[in-house]
Amino acid sequence: MTSPFNRRARLALADPRLQQALQGGTGRFGEMRLKAFESAAAPLALRAKAREIRRRTFDDIGRHLDTLLANLRRSGVEVHAAPDAEAARRIIAGICRRSGAKLAVKSKSMASEEIHLNGALEKAGVRPVETDLGEWILQLAGETPSHLVAPALHKTLDQVVDLFRRKVDPGAGRDPEALTALARRALRQEFLTAEVGISGVNFAIAETGTLCLVTNEGNGRLVTTLPRVHIALMGFEKVVPTVEEALTLLAVLPRSGTGQKITSYFTMVSGPRRPGEADGPEEMHLVLLDNGRSRHLGGPFQEAFHCIRCGACQNACPVFQTVGGHAYDSVYGGPIGAILSPMFRGLEAAGEPAAASSLCGACQEACPVLVDIPRMLIEMRGARVAARTVPRAEALAFRAAAWAMRRPALWEFSFRALAQLGRLLPRAGRLGWLPGAAGAWAKGRELPLPARRSFRDRWRERQRGRRPAPVSSPAAQERTPEEMVERLRRQAALGHGLAHGHIASPPDVLPEVDIPDPAARFQQELEAVGGKVFRPASSEEAKAHILDLAGRWPGRPVAVSGGLPLPAGEWLREAGFEVLPPSDAGDGRERLAAAGLGVTGCAWAAAETGTLVLPSGGGSPRLHSLLPEAHLALVREEDVVPHLSALGPRLRERIAREGPSCVSLITGPSRSADIALTLIRGVHGPREVFALLLPRGLA
Amino acid sequence: MTDSAETPTFSLGEPREDAPRRVILFATCLVDHFFPGVGEASVYLLEKSGAEVDFPEGLTCCGLPHFNNGFRGEARKVLEPQLALLEGDAPIVVPSGSCGWMLRCVLPTLFPDDPWKRERAERAASRVLELSQYLGRYAPGEPSVRLPGKTVYHDSCHLLRGLGEREAPRRLLGLAAERREELPGCDRCCGFGGSFAVKYPEISCAMLEQKLQAAEGAGADWLVAADAGCMLQIGGGLARRGSRVRLLHLAQALAGPGAPGWPGEPEGQKA
Numbered sequence: 001m002t003s004p005f006n007r008r009a010r011l012a013l014a015d016p017r018l019q020q021a022l023q024g025g026t027g028r029f030g031e032m033r034l035k036a037f038e039s040a041a042a043p044l045a046l047r048a049k050a051r052e053i054r055r056r057t058f059d060d061i062g063r064h065l066d067t068l069l070a071n072l073r074r075s076g077v078e079v080h081a082a083p084d085a086e087a088a089r090r091i092i093a094g095i096c097r098r099s100g101a102k103l104a105v106k107s108k109s110m111a112s113e114e115i116h117l118n119g120a121l122e123k124a125g126v127r128p129v130e131t132d133l134g135e136w137i138l139q140l141a142g143e144t145p146s147h148l149v150a151p152a153l154h155k156t157l158d159q160v161v162d163l164f165r166r167k168v169d170p171g172a173g174r175d176p177e178a179l180t181a182l183a184r185r186a187l188r189q190e191f192l193t194a195e196v197g198i199s200g201v202n203f204a205i206a207e208t209g210t211l212c213l214v215t216n217e218g219n220g221r222l223v224t225t226l227p228r229v230h231i232a233l234m235g236f237e238k239v240v241p242t243v244e245e246a247l248t249l250l251a252v253l254p255r256s257g258t259g260q261k262i263t264s265y266f267t268m269v270s271g272p273r274r275p276g277e278a279d280g281p282e283e284m285h286l287v288l289l290d291n292g293r294s295r296h297l298g299g300p301f302q303e304a305f306h307c308i309r310c311g312a313c314q315n316a317c318p319v320f321q322t323v324g325g326h327a328y329d330s331v332y333g334g335p336i337g338a339i340l341s342p343m344f345r346g347l348e349a350a351g352e353p354a355a356a357s358s359l360c361g362a363c364q365e366a367c368p369v370l371v372d373i374p375r376m377l378i379e380m381r382g383a384r385v386a387a388r389t390v391p392r393a394e395a396l397a398f399r400a401a402a403w404a405m406r407r408p409a410l411w412e413f414s415f416r417a418l419a420q421l422g423r424l425l426p427r428a429g430r431l432g433w434l435p436g437a438a439g440a441w442a443k444g445r446e447l448p449l450p451a452r453r454s455f456r457d458r459w460r461e462r463q464r465g466r467r468p469a470p471v472s473s474p475a476a477q478e479r480t481p482e483e484m485v486e487r488l489r490r491q492a493a494l495g496h497g498l499a500h501g502h503i504a505s506p507p508d509v510l511p512e513v514d515i516p517d518p519a520a521r522f523q524q525e526l527e528a529v530g531g532k533v534f535r536p537a538s539s540e541e542a543k544a545h546i547l548d549l550a551g552r553w554p555g556r557p558v559a560v561s562g563g564l565p566l567p568a569g570e571w572l573r574e575a576g577f578e579v580l581p582p583s584d585a586g587d588g589r590e591r592l593a594a595a596g597l598g599v600t601g602c603a604w605a606a607a608e609t610g611t612l613v614l615p616s617g618g619g620s621p622r623l624h625s626l627l628p629e630a631h632l633a634l635v636r637e638e639d640v641v642p643h644l645s646a647l648g649p650r651l652r653e654r655i656a657r658e659g660p661s662c663v664s665l666i667t668g669p670s671r672s673a674d675i676a677l678t679l680i681r682g683v684h685g686p687r688e689v690f691a692l693l694l695p696r697g698l699a
Numbered sequence: 700m701t702d703s704a705e706t707p708t709f710s711l712g713e714p715r716e717d718a719p720r721r722v723i724l725f726a727t728c729l730v731d732h733f734f735p736g737v738g739e740a741s742v743y744l745l746e747k748s749g750a751e752v753d754f755p756e757g758l759t760c761c762g763l764p765h766f767n768n769g770f771r772g773e774a775r776k777v778l779e780p781q782l783a784l785l786e787g788d789a790p791i792v793v794p795s796g797s798c799g800w801m802l803r804c805v806l807p808t809l810f811p812d813d814p815w816k817r818e819r820a821e822r823a824a825s826r827v828l829e830l831s832q833y834l835g836r837y838a839p840g841e842p843s844v845r846l847p848g849k850t851v852y853h854d855s856c857h858l859l860r861g862l863g864e865r866e867a868p869r870r871l872l873g874l875a876a877e878r879r880e881e882l883p884g885c886d887r888c889c890g891f892g893g894s895f896a897v898k899y900p901e902i903s904c905a906m907l908e909q910k911l912q913a914a915e916g917a918g919a920d921w922l923v924a925a926d927a928g929c930m931l932q933i934g935g936g937l938a939r940r941g942s943r944v945r946l947l948h949l950a951q952a953l954a955g956p957g958a959p960g961w962p963g964e965p966e967g968q969k970a
Binding site: 003005006009010013318319322323355356357358359360361362364365378379380381382383384385386390394395398399401402403405406408411415419436437440441443444445446447448450451453454455456457458459460487490 | 726728730731732733734735737738739742754756757759760762764765766767768769770771773774776777779780807821822825856857859860861886887888890891892893894895896897898899900901902903904905906907908909931932934935936938939
């Protein structure tokens with residue numbers, strides 16, 4: 001009972017602050033997930049579709065990776081193969097060295113945690129700075145993440161306050177909002193000076209060669225925009241064949257992770273800055289990580305690659321809720337971690353967590369792509385047995401029990417003996433000295449003893465003198481051809497092995513929510529996430545709104561993108577505002593950071609989620625919607641599409657035709673809940689997002 | 700086991716036309732040796748539903764402990780000699796969700812390389828029903844004698860998520876209980892998990908603690924479960940606390956006080 005997992009679990013159970021953080025955190029995430037799926041037209045069909053997308057991708061993973069690499073190279077991304085963690089660290093440190101980098105800003109990346117990148121960067125003379133608020137807190141504290149999406153879930157507000165007072169500002173207040181503002185100030189400077197930005201990847205779209213990041217704080221956008229060099233790191237399992245499929249996965253990822261319909265930002269990066277673009281990195285690299293993955297292709301654990309790292313299984317797992325992520329002693333904790341960690345690191349080093357599960361199946365129930373985690377936990381246990389990494393006594397006990405069960409008389413006798421023996425030890429269960437399993441059981445539960453008269457004893461007594469029940473013939477039982485076909489189907493399905501749960505195939509066309517009035521719905525959705533929409537009836541009204549919004553930051557410049565449907569720049573200049581036009585030098589970033597308002601156009605907007613779509617290029621710097629205090633988008637009503645999925649073909653076509661280095665999907669202000677799960681607006685990006693919805697004819 | 704308690708306590712209603720004439724009871728090793736009353740109550744209910752019950756004595760264990768701990772070969776060995784006893788066309792009724800899951804979902808996957816055994820396993824598996832599933836299908840039930848006071852139901856993980864059965868036990872219990880209420884966190888694991896309970900006793904007990912607190916907090920008189928594994932865990936916890944909440948298996952709750960298998964004999968419950 002003194003296994004490493006048990007030792008760590010004991011520490012976790014004895015830590016009241018951790019228990020408080022865990023109970024609050026996992027429970028709330030679980031509730032928010034359920035609520036978020038209510039907004040989908042057909043939640044189960046959506047998840048079944050997402051599952052199918054992940055499964056199909058692996059039917060032809062080689063082809064999709066070929067396409068991805070070819071497209072990335074065509075747009076100027078240098079792709080590196082990293083067979084193991086050491087190679088990945090060497091490649092990334094080498095790029096930093098060649099770039100003369102002293103400072104690297106990082107957005108949240110589980111892969112970078114997996115390869116323990118930060119230590120290697122420090123050795124190479126590069127200071128790595130984590131910029132995700134949760135990750136930054138952990139870097140200050142010298143700790144590792146304990147959760148896939150809420151890395152600092154294990155920290156209470158008190159602990160964060162203490163930490164900030166020691167490491168950031170002795171006068172730090174207790175309010176999560178003020179603490180977040182402190183972080184924003186401290187990290188802004190790092191963003192503006194870093195030579196290298198390092199990010200992970202959520203989805204890598206093969207058909208367009210696009211790396212997608214799903215984030216809320218805005219740090220992911222800054223890391224992939226401001227530094228001269230961007231390095232993305234990902235395991236090959238992140239590949240997704242098409243834009244549409246990525247959007248379907250996007251529909252389940254934030255819902256499952258943070259209980260949002262969509263995150264504040266979905267950033268689609270398709271290469272370094274293009275000629276004519278105002279900002280974005282000049283150099284871009286993708287490090288493709290194997291690190292123990294490829295050996296599992298085609299094996300019983302391949303399904304673990306379907307994981308999209310939302311953390312829902314962690315929130316749903318009663319063991320995780322009880323002991324937290326650190327008990328798993330791995331970057332990947334919780335149910336899926338108990339599969340991924342031994343896949344990557346081996347059974348000897350990381351096999352135990354697979355045993356530390358009651359196999360209750362709550363993980364699969366919560367999983368957006370319905371990964372059969374319980375099946376793989378059992379397979380992993382089997383792999384441990386085969387590799388002899390389970391205690392000899394355990395293997396012996398199971399083998400002996402199986403031997404006895406094949407001999408009913410002996411099996412029965414052993415219980416009879418146990419029943420008698422047990423009764424010689426009165427109240428044995430209360431005594432803590434019992435050995436092995438019995439002692440462990442008796443820690444918190446009365447020890448059961450076999451009944452003196454078993455069920456079969458009673459059955460025999462009852463049957464005495466009765467005629468035995470007639471034995472029916474094993475003749476064929478099917479009454480209809482349909483029943484026979486059903487049996488054939490079941491038997492054919494056995495070839496796929498055990499399946500937990502009952503998963504129906506998704507429909508060919510996913511049902512969508514009904515949106516009769518896209519413009520009204522767009523307004524409703526954007527305002528639900530803290531944005532504000534104005535619907536001017538005339539250009540005078542529009543002008544008044546623009547001047548009024550710019551005037552909320554008196555004395556500060558206004559950044560205005562090109563190609564707008566209204567002459568906003570002219571109006572602002574006339575009204576005496578300092579206007580920062582798009583510059584392709586990209587050196588106006590200090591001024592941009594001082595701006596109060598950034599005014600941009602918008603290629604399309606999605607009503608379903610209140611999302612603005614901003615491709616880079618054409619006088620539309622990425623930073624205009626990112627560095628100023630507030631962002632105002634001018635949206636033409638005819639560009640509002642009802643559903644997110646409708647963006648798929650448009651995005652594919654736009655990326656293929658014009659090749660913007662980046663398309664940003666923006667849904668509301670930058671936000672974070674990394675401090676004590678308190679929602680704060682305005683972390684690294686704008687605190688406020690406005691949209692002017694322009695009726696036809698006005699623009 | 701006697702037929703003395705012929706006082707009808709729970710009415711399953713008129714047996715349905717298509718109700719099977721004969722069923723095989725897979726009593727499970729835990730019911731056989733730790734909760735014999737559950738077996739008796741199951742027989743009582745099945746006979747009430749119009750079926751003749753057969754309990755082939757060669758049936759021992761479903762092999763789930765082996766399978767779930769990675770001893771797939773041993774699970775196969777345990778089940779192999781029992782396949783012959785499960786032949787025929789009678790439904791195989793299991794008064795335990797996890798064993799029912801093992802027989803219905805896992806058994807047919809255990810013999811991939813032996814077409815003959817595989818077919819036998821698949822034919823057996825296709826006839827497996829957990830007790831509440833069987834009763835729900837063939838014994839519609841009608842409101843009858845009640846469990847006095849407040850009754851709450853704990854979903855066993857394998858019945859709920861393995862076999863996908865949420866409604867049948869609730870509906871049946873609703874007929875037998877004076878007041879049935881939802882237990883907060885009803886679908887949260889009680890912490891048993893077989894070997895998990897002894898390999899990770901602290902975690903297992905912390906999970907159990909939440910279940911017991913929920914039941915006590917709900918002011919339940921009866922906590923009903925449909926899995927012998929959960930009953931070991933929850934029963935052991937309630938006994939250790941000296942809780943006033945009483946634990947019943949669904950079969951006992953449906954058969955009702957005074958019927959065969961009603962708990963009361965002190966033996967077999969605890970040391």
